Amino acid sequence: MADKTFNCNVLTPERSVLKTEATFAAIPASDGEIGVMHDRAPLLCRLGVGILRLETPEGPKRIYVDAGFAEVNDNQLTVLTEQAAFAKDVDVEAERAAEAEARQRHAANADEQEARQRAIKRAAMKQKLAGRS
Amino acid sequence: MANRRQLVKRRASVRNIRKITRTMQLIATARFQKSLSRATATKPYANKLADMVAAASRKTGESKQPLLEEGDAKRSALIVLTSNRGLCGGFNGNVLRTAMAALKERRAASDEALDLHVYGKKGINYFRFLGEEMAVSFAGIADQPTFEQVAAVADKLMDAFKKGELRTVDVCYMQFVSTGVQRPAITRLLPLAKVEPAASGDDAASARDVAYDYVPSAEDLLKELLPATVRMRLFQCFNDSAVSEQVARMVAMKAATDAAGDMIRLLTQQYNRARQTAITMELLDIIGGVAAIS
Numbered sequence: 227m228a229d230k231t232f233n234c235n236v237l238t239p240e241r242s243v244l245k246t247e248a249t250f251a252a253i254p255a256s257d258g259e260i261g262v263m264h265d266r267a268p269l270l271c272r273l274g275v276g277i278l279r280l281e282t283p284e285g286p287k288r289i290y291v292d293a294g295f296a297e298v299n300d301n302q303l304t305v306l307t308e309q310a311a312f313a314k315d316v317d318v319e320a321e322r323a324a325e326a327e328a329r330q331r332h333a334a335n336a337d338e339q340e341a342r343q344r345a346i347k348r349a350a351m352k353q354k355l356a357g358r359s
Numbered sequence: 360m361a362n363r364r365q366l367v368k369r370r371a372s373v374r375n376i377r378k379i380t381r382t383m384q385l386i387a388t389a390r391f392q393k394s395l396s397r398a399t400a401t402k403p404y405a406n407k408l409a410d411m412v413a414a415a416s417r418k419t420g421e422s423k424q425p426l427l428e429e430g431d432a433k434r435s436a437l438i439v440l441t442s443n444r445g446l447c448g449g450f451n452g453n454v455l456r457t458a459m460a461a462l463k464e465r466r467a468a469s470d471e472a473l474d475l476h477v478y479g480k481k482g483i484n485y486f487r488f489l490g491e492e493m494a495v496s497f498a499g500i501a502d503q504p505t506f507e508q509v510a511a512v513a514d515k516l517m518d519a520f521k522k523g524e525l526r527t528v529d530v531c532y533m534q535f536v537s538t539g540v541q542r543p544a545i546t547r548l549l550p551l552a553k554v555e556p557a558a559s560g561d562d563a564a565s566a567r568d569v570a571y572d573y574v575p576s577a578e579d580l581l582k583e584l585l586p587a588t589v590r591m592r593l594f595q596c597f598n599d600s601a602v603s604e605q606v607a608r609m610v611a612m613k614a615a616t617d618a619a620g621d622m623i624r625l626l627t628q629q630y631n632r633a634r635q636t637a638i639t640m641e642l643l644d645i646i647g648g649v650a651a652i653s
Contacts, residue, residue, distance in 0.1 A: 235403075267572060304407050
């Protein structure tokens with residue numbers, strides 16, 4: 227069972243980030259993680275800010291994704307996101323500073339509040355990604 | 360004598376110019392390949408996005424989405440994409456001429472206000488010279504536009520559109536059809552035209568009737584998918600414009616290099632002729648002198 231794989235494709239508007247086989251994927255959907263394995267039923271979901279985890283024959287892979295969409299169809303997982311990063315691309319210091327700045331920021335209305343929360347989450351997620359791998 | 364020296368000098372300067380234009384042609388070629396590969400890299404994302412939108416809108420059927428409906432504001436926006444740098448042949452001229460024609464036509468047709476959003480130094484200078492007022496003028500997007508920059512522009516436009524400040528948004532840019540063909544085009548960005556799925560033979564056909572699990576509902580998904588589509592479309596416009604600019608520069612510099620070569624040939628011919636004339640004159644002088652003595 228574990229050796230059954232599906233195709234996985236991570237795309238951003240600017241380039242294709244990753245193309246690989248995977249045995250398992252955990253997608254950071256907007257309301258919690260969704261696990262995907264071989265022969266999953268077709269799925270179209272919205273992503274939140276989070277970490278996409280993949281189990282591939284070459285070992286586990288972790289990618290930060292900043293919202294977007296994911297589609298599973300016919301053993302093909304496609305992740306569309308406007309920003310993606312591997313742990314090695316994350317500048318921890320910069321993210322820490324960004325998080326601190328966001329926490330300091332004054333949010334007057336609901337929109338600003340939301341933008342602030344998003345900024346904090348982004349920075350925190352990137353740090354988490356960089357910290358653990 | 361003076362004439363000959365002048366010819367030599369001119370030929371030398373034309374040679375120098377040819378060296379410069381040839382270098383610029385090579386640089387443009389390299390840049391073009393880079394921009395083209397960047398533009399091509401956006402295709403998979405765009406196609407997939409279009410597929411998703413198609414799937415979600417089939418599921419929801421005819422639903423009301425703010426980005427699909429034309430507003431009733433008395434104001435529209437025209438975005439004009441030009442280059443920051445010159446020496447690219449008719450690139451900017453063609454875009455600006457098309458923009459101007461559209462501007463005049465729209466103004467004549469209705470009394471609606473038309474905002475000009477101009478990107479690129481060349482366009483900004485042009486409209487400033489004409490005394491046209493620009494709502495937005497920005498020269499900071501270089502010839503390799505990043506998605507982040509363009510997304511910010513698109514978000515601002517969508518905000519204004521959703522608030523009902525803008526009725527329509529059009530983009531005037533140089534469409535990249537192929538390396539041989541680029542044409543100035545005006546396309547509608549908002550309200551979003553019907554999204555066609557990227558038809559790629561069997562794939563598209565099989566994808567048509569997939570019963571997806573939608574998380575959250577298809578309608579909520581569509582609310583996010585459509586803005587993403589708008590951002591992507593604008594990004595592609597910027598990319599097209601960047602690629603076309605490099606092609607135009609490549610072609611212009613090739614023509615300049617060729618023309619310089621022709622000119623050098625002509626100048627060489629003139630120089631040789633002048634030299635021969637001078638020699639003949641000297642000979643005649645000597646022969647005349649000898650004849651006078653004997």
